[in-house]
Every structure is written in C-alpha cells, then in structure tokens.
C-alpha cells in the first residue's frame with residue numbers, strides 16, 4: 001500500500017514537468033506573444049493616428065537604444081539582426097541600465113527561450 005502511494009505521488013510530481021517538456025522548444029509564435037506582453041510596452045513605438053495629442057514616439061526602451069546606438073542600430077529590437085539568444089537571456093534575467101530584470105515566475109525559461117528565438121530569427125521580422 002505504501003508503495004502504491006509512493007508511485008502515485010511520484011506521478012503527480014512528474015506530471016507538470018512532463019507537460020512542460022512536451023511544449024515545442026523555441027516557438028516563434030509564443031515568443032511573439034510573450035514579447036508583446038512583457039517587452040513591447042517599453043521596446044515598441046507609438047504610431048501617429050492623426051488624433052490630437054498623438055505623434056510618432058519611441059517607448060522608453062526603444063528611445064534608450066536610439067540614444068545608445070545613435071542610428072547605427074534600429075531602435076526596435078524586432079528590427080535588429082545582430083542580437084544573440086545569449087544576450088537577450090542575460091539582459092532579461094539581469095536587467096540593464098533602466099531595464100528591470102524579469103523573474104522566472106514572470107517569464108519562465110521556456111518563454112524566455114521563445115522570446116530569444118523570436119528576436120534572433122533570420123527571416124524578415126513582422127512588426
């Protein structure tokens with residue numbers, strides 16, 4: 001009886017791990033979703049809609065990168081072609097300058113892998 005209980009509890013423990021492992025690694029679609037939720041509010045840009053009070057403007061992360069690279073790199077991360085997965089992961093986990101770090105409880109490792117795949121994909125990026 002004890003052994004049955006042990007086996008049952010081991011299965012219960014393994015189930016969440018197994019379902020996570022079943023998710024496809026480096027999913028571009030999921031990377032886009034997670035990026036738009038967590039990163040775009042800082043790394044995006046506002047488009048002039050023509051309504052009073054609106055104008056084209058870079059959000060803080062994009063504006064900071066425009067200042068940092070002075071036109072040698074595009075301000076939007078989705079337009080960059082020189083990002084590496086390692087850089088993206090390191091910056092997200094540690095933060096950089098005014099950018100706060102993200103915890104694993106906010107963006108887990110699988111989601112971060114998807115963001116890195118999305119930002120480092122070779123084909124032309126959709127914005």
Ligand code: HEC
Pocket residue numbers: 035038039040041042043060061062064065068077087088091092096097098099100102107115
């Ligand atoms: C609160 C605003 C904010 C959020 C949210 C944010 N960033 Fe940033 N990010 C910044 C700022 C500001 C910088 C520029 C820091 C500097 O001056 O070096 C930056 C820089 C970066 C860089 C460095 C690029 C380079 O060439 O130096 C990467 C990569 C990056 N962010 C990725 C991300 C990703 C991926 C996310 C989402 C998980 C994210 N950021 C969310 C504000 C933000």
